[in-house]
Amino acid sequence: xxxxxxxxxxxxxxxxxxxxxxNTIVEDFQSSTLNQPGQQYPQVNSQGYARFKIKAPKxxxxxVSLGLGGSGGTLxxxxxxxxxxxxxxxxxxxxxxxxxxxxxxxxxxxxxALNFYGSTRWESGIEIPAHDRDFYALKNVPHGxxxxxxxxxxxxxxxxRAFVYTPPGYEKNTAxxxxxxxxxxxxxxDETAWSNQGHANLIMDNLIAEGNTIPFLIVMTYGMTNxxxxxxxxxxxxxxxxxxxxxxxxxxxxxxxxxxxxxxxxAMAGLSMGGMETHxxxxxxxxxxxxxxxxxxxVYTPExxxxxxxxxxxxxxCGSREKPDGVKGAVAQLxxxxxxxxxxISQNTAHEFLTWRRxxxxxxxxxxxxx
Amino acid sequence: xxxxxxxxxxxxxxxxxxxxxxNTIVEDFQSSTLNQPGQQYPQVNSQGYARFKIKAPKxxxxxVSLGLGGSGGTLxxxxxxxxxxxxxxxxxxxxxxxxxxxxxxxxxxxxxALNFYGSTRWESGIEIPAHDRDFYALKNVPHGxxxxxxxxxxxxxxxxRAFVYTPPGYEKNTAxxxxxxxxxxxxxxDETAWSNQGHANLIMDNLIAEGNTIPFLIVMTYGMTNxxxxxxxxxxxxxxxxxxxxxxxxxxxxxxxxxxxxxxxxAMAGLSMGGMETHxxxxxxxxxxxxxxxxxxxVYTPExxxxxxxxxxxxxxCGSREKPDGVKGAVAQLxxxxxxxxxxISQNTAHEFLTWRRxxxxxxxxxxxxx
Numbered sequence: 001x002x003x004x005x006x007x008x009x010x011x012x013x014x015x016x017x018x019x020x021x022x023n024t025i026v027e028d029f030q031s032s033t034l035n036q037p038g039q040q041y042p043q044v045n046s047q048g049y050a051r052f053k054i055k056a057p058k059x060x061x062x063x064v065s066l067g068l069g070g071s072g073g074t075l076x077x078x079x080x081x082x083x084x085x086x087x088x089x090x091x092x093x094x095x096x097x098x099x100x101x102x103x104x105x106x107x108x109x110x111x112x113a114l115n116f117y118g119s120t121r122w123e124s125g126i127e128i129p130a131h132d133r134d135f136y137a138l139k140n141v142p143h144g145x146x147x148x149x150x151x152x153x154x155x156x157x158x159x160x161r162a163f164v165y166t167p168p169g170y171e172k173n174t175a176x177x178x179x180x181x182x183x184x185x186x187x188x189x190d191e192t193a194w195s196n197q198g199h200a201n202l203i204m205d206n207l208i209a210e211g212n213t214i215p216f217l218i219v220m221t222y223g224m225t226n227x228x229x230x231x232x233x234x235x236x237x238x239x240x241x242x243x244x245x246x247x248x249x250x251x252x253x254x255x256x257x258x259x260x261x262x263x264x265x266x267a268m269a270g271l272s273m274g275g276m277e278t279h280x281x282x283x284x285x286x287x288x289x290x291x292x293x294x295x296x297x298x299v300y301t302p303e304x305x306x307x308x309x310x311x312x313x314x315x316x317x318c319g320s321r322e323k324p325d326g327v328k329g330a331v332a333q334l335x336x337x338x339x340x341x342x343x344x345i346s347q348n349t350a351h352e353f354l355t356w357r358r359x360x361x362x363x364x365x366x367x368x369x370x371x
Numbered sequence: 372x373x374x375x376x377x378x379x380x381x382x383x384x385x386x387x388x389x390x391x392x393x394n395t396i397v398e399d400f401q402s403s404t405l406n407q408p409g410q411q412y413p414q415v416n417s418q419g420y421a422r423f424k425i426k427a428p429k430x431x432x433x434x435v436s437l438g439l440g441g442s443g444g445t446l447x448x449x450x451x452x453x454x455x456x457x458x459x460x461x462x463x464x465x466x467x468x469x470x471x472x473x474x475x476x477x478x479x480x481x482x483x484a485l486n487f488y489g490s491t492r493w494e495s496g497i498e499i500p501a502h503d504r505d506f507y508a509l510k511n512v513p514h515g516x517x518x519x520x521x522x523x524x525x526x527x528x529x530x531x532r533a534f535v536y537t538p539p540g541y542e543k544n545t546a547x548x549x550x551x552x553x554x555x556x557x558x559x560x561d562e563t564a565w566s567n568q569g570h571a572n573l574i575m576d577n578l579i580a581e582g583n584t585i586p587f588l589i590v591m592t593y594g595m596t597n598x599x600x601x602x603x604x605x606x607x608x609x610x611x612x613x614x615x616x617x618x619x620x621x622x623x624x625x626x627x628x629x630x631x632x633x634x635x636x637x638a639m640a641g642l643s644m645g646g647m648e649t650h651x652x653x654x655x656x657x658x659x660x661x662x663x664x665x666x667x668x669x670v671y672t673p674e675x676x677x678x679x680x681x682x683x684x685x686x687x688x689c690g691s692r693e694k695p696d697g698v699k700g701a702v703a704q705l706x707x708x709x710x711x712x713x714x715x716i717s718q719n720t721a722h723e724f725l726t727w728r729r730x731x732x733x734x735x736x737x738x739x740x741x742x
Contacts, residue, residue, distance in 0.1 A: 036492055056477030058431055082476065101479075105453065106427030108472075108479040115486055115493060121407055122486060138530050143521035145535075148566075150514035150576075159509050164516075171627055174545055195519075256542055 048091030057082030095354025167215035184274025267291030419462030428453030466725025555645025638662030
């Protein structure tokens with residue numbers, strides 16, 4: 001019996017190795033951490049393959065928008081049980097991905113997954129566990145709060161929403177005042193992105209618990225005042241949002257939270273379109289912010305900074321699958337011109353949220369160090 | 372020309388009146404206020420009919436779960452443009468309704484609508500404008516914040532989430548301490564329900580702005596520590612959640628917020644299953660809470676209260692389409708036995724969120740008046 005067991009084990013090992021060489025999928029799938037309560041699918045395996053299972057017994061076609069680049073997603077196959085099932089053609093990049101289903105020609109969400117606002121709609125989300133996911137894990141450490149605020153905006157004649165991260169201890173240390181990072185989402189996302197899919201609060205909680213950053217507030221609001229269709233980014237005017245942020249939100253924050261209300265204690269950062277906004281708003285308001293950060297959102301040149309109050313820090317990042325050389329080159333130019341500039345490249349990620357979670361994790365410890 | 376216009380107008384009017392008599396649908400549909408940004412459908416008209424439009428060109432069947440009682444929902448009809456469209460068979464009750472789509476035998480959400488957690492899944496939501504909707508409208512008044520907190524729970528070995536409403540002025544009046552209402556959701560919902568679909572924060576903001584309630588905190592957390600299937604409510608054990616609430620959350624709130632940490636300044640209320648929980652927990656802990664409220668969630672009897680520390684208030688409510696006589700009868704019994712008990716019946720609503728929004732609006736001004 002014992003020998004037989006060993007024999008089968010050896011056979012399985014060999015089979016496994018051969019299979020691995022042929023890029024066989026390892027059958028260790030587990031439910032995505034972003035599934036709705038009690039939902040088994042979608043699942044992810046240790047290689048980064050994603051598997052989907054959708055009940056639609058009378059549908060003729062179910063396709064998942066996720067898949068390898070240019071593959072048009074993953075077409076699911078109908079089983080005898082009325083469920084469509086399928087696995088991505090290859091491993092996905094680590095981290096968070098938006099996706100949706102095409103069912104008989106219509107766009108719907110995966111009922112198994114939680115929803116996240118991206119592409120101007122609530123999309124399904126899936127998480128491929130990253131090897132470094134510990135830095136945004138929910139741990140048994142003191143937690144800050146994420147406060148939903150509603151602030152009046154005269155310029156848009158509306159009550160607008162923002163989220164404010166207040167670090168652990170904020171409510172106790174009532175004599176203490178805090179610096180503030182204004183942190184913007186990308187195109188098609190909204191003010192929920194940085195705490196929902198970005199885990200900005202958990203990144204900060206963990207950094208603070210480790211003693212790796214000073215505590216500060218993070219303010220996240222919706223970065224648009226008009227409807228902008230994708231492909232018309234060149235028509236984007238910063239004036240509307242700049243007024244909301246600089247003339248309305250910042251004074252509201254300074255009046256309702258314990259902030260150090262000066263340039264030296266104010267940072268602005270944004271991802272993608274939010275980087276474009278950060279670039280424009282910081283250059284227009286060099287006396288409002290002193291720390292600037294663009295995450296997959298363009299670069300600064302020494303020319304455009306010339307003659308303006310000097311920022312304390314310029315942080316520029318992107319994923320290694322984006323344009324890392326552009327980022328590194330721009331930072332080299334800035335350093336040469338005498339600016340305190342830092343680049344960060346997230347390894348093996350593209351224009352997606354793991355790039356930005358990692359960027360925030362790198363950025364936070366560098367903020368407000370010149371005070 | 373002018374005469375012709377008048378003639379057609381008169382004809383249209385007559386047609387309209389005849390049609391009205393035959394219960395014809397008035398064509399003044401507008402997008403539901405709970406739609407995703409930029410989405411036209413679902414729509415609602417002034418009579419309370421709901422209309423749905425779903426793109427699924429190759430689907431054979433699309434049904435909406437919403438419709439008149441027992442009708443099995445609303446079957447949509449496929450148009451030549453590939454959109455399925457349809458209108459409820461009659462007007463819906465005012466207020467908020469959960470729903471979903473059945474597409475070719477699978478359950479999906481309406482891509483036009485926002486999602487709300489109910490029935491243990493993120494469901495689509497639609498709002499039939501209520502005649503009294505002003506009390507939960509987003510207005511230009513000072514707003515409180517809704518704070519997401521993460522608190523450690525030893526009994527469940529987890530970091531659990533709660534939302535805390537802090538009234539306007541909370542951050543300024545740093546010497547002031549506030550009473551607290553612990554407010555529970557219903558079965559299949561979670562800690563997001565009372566602020567998302569319940570608008571608890573806006574109800575409070577408006578009441579406070581009108582001077583109709585004293586400001587207090589509202590704490591909303593997830594009311595379950597195990598998975599409970601619908602139909603097994605009799606198997607429900609309160610111990611797990613009671614421990615989280617009384618032994619873990621309340622001490623955390625009292626340590627991290629400026630509360631008056633005594634019985635006289637603590638209330639508990641819940642809707643449906645949350646009422647059942649409130650009933651059990653208040654009776655087990657008469658020295659922890661002094662204000663009790665059950666919203667469509669059962670009643671108290673004088674017998675079960677006998678010999679315990681007397682509550683300052685018992686509030687019991689439901690919709691007129693539920694069991695209003697049971698609520699009124701129970702309150703009459705309680706009054707007769709010398710308790711300060713109040714009943715409230717929400718007119719023309721059933722076991723749905725408008726009943727509970729209205730109940731909170733009635734309840735809030737009665738809380739913490741005995742201090």
